[in-house]
Amino acid sequence: MTPRTKEQNEAIRTRRIGQILRAAAETYVLKGINMEMRDIAAAADLGYGTVYHYYKNKYDLLSDLLNMALDEAEKMGLNYLSQGSSVKAYGIALLGRWRKDPSLFVLYKLACEHFRELPEPEAAVFRERFRQGVITPLAEALGTITKDPRSDESAFLIIAGLVGCAGLSVYRRSADMNEQEIAILLLGSF
Missing domain, CATH: 1.10.10.60 (Homeodomain-like)
Incomplete structure (x- = not known):
């Protein structure tokens, strides 16, 4: 051999x-x-x-998982938001990916909770990277649509709403999430 x-x-x-x-x-x-x-x-x-x-340990593993998911999340934002796609199309794409790839869902869920389950120095790094790589591009897309000076907050709330709706299917391990319906409900005018 x-x-x-x-x-x-x-x-x-x-x-x-x-x-x-x-x-x-x-x-x-x-x-x-x-x-x-x-x-x-x-x-x-x-x-x-x-x-x-x-x-x-699990924190080392979770850190690797989140870094890989953040790389993917940043690429998705570039592919959708900087290419002129609608915020609704971006939301539909996120929901579809979360259903297929739980690592991306975990990233966005933890981001909505400000990465509180991680040790603080690491949580601070992930919060800032998520803000720069995901929230800011979405906020910029929203800013051009709504001219809202609070577009960072609006972007975060949109992500949180999508996470909450997706969680209903992800936690049940159900494939029956209706991405279109959720996006229309949450992002109808975007």
Whole structure:
């Protein structure tokens, strides 16, 4: 039997981290910060030690999950809001992604709670990055529509409303979320 190549080892590492992150997002949706590494290992169908091989604790794991989700959230904002799409189209896209990818939902949910479940220095970093990468682009899009000087607050409330509505489906693990209907209800004039 020949030893694995560096590329094979990297492919295994990448696949396992993906498994762990998906399992962590799904577990967080069910248990919140009370999730344990054992829960994540079971959800990922990996050994307990394997999860600890990649992450020293749940906060380390959650930080990695949130950073990856923030990268994706920033790209979505650029793709929709800076390309001239409507705020409603952006909202529909967010709802659809949250249904398919719980890590993005976890990010937005924690953002609505000001990342209070994280250690404060880390929470402050995530709050600022979320504000710059997600809230500000949405606020700018709203500002051009409404000319409201409080567009940051309005953007945050829109995100919070979407999170609340999406949570009804995400927590039940239901695929029957009607993104169009929610967006029309919350973002009808945008």
